[in-house]
Amino acid sequence: MTNIRTLVPDIDEDIHYASADNFTGAVVDGYQAPACYLRTAAAQALARVESTLRAQGYRLRLWDCYRPARAVAAFVRWAGDLSDTRTKAAHYPNLDKGKLLGEYIAPVSGHSRGATVDLTLLHCAGTTCQPLDMGTDFDFFDPRAHTDDPGITPAQRANRQRLLEAMTAEGFVNYAPEWWHYSLPPAAVPDLIYDVPVR
Secondary structure, eight states, X not given: OEEGGGTSTTOEEOOGGGSXXXXXXXXXXXXXXXXXXXXXXXXXXXXXXHHHHHTTTEEEEEEEOSOOHXXXXXXXXXXXXXXXXXXXXXHOTTSOGGGOBTTTBOSSOGGGGTOEEEEEEEEEETTEEEEOOOSSOTTOOSGGGSTTXXXXXXXXXXHHHHHHHHHHTTTOEEOTTOTTEEEOGGGSOTTOOOOOOBO
């Protein structure tokens, strides 16, 4: 595993699961620090994406990278607690919580293989960067988060397409129900799941 900051020291990180600002409403088990670790090949590919985007006036913002298996188990426990709906308005306003397991929350995550990243785009003018409008926030469990959702605006679609093109140029593959979710399959070891805490 490689900490992305060893390759891009000033990359923009907003690791949601290391704080209470996520769909569980609490710091997630396994996140002891707000850091992005990836398998080295995935980290190198992501650094190339960042370099290409910077030349175009854009940057990446990272929300999640390697995810310990214990964090995934915490997500499953949270999804099973139907009495806790504190984050419904922000993350799943149109779904019953009992329907989140499956398409949105899985018992095994590719993130735990160290070659998957959740991220968005920033547009920069000089040293000031602002997030692009992607149509939904991160971890919004709804069809509107599908990469090709027909209900988003042309500008939002163009922003998602810019991210998609930048990531696929380096071999990343998008998970269609989540516009922010990309994996680099060759960088992962099949069936190998890590559970080392993020420190």
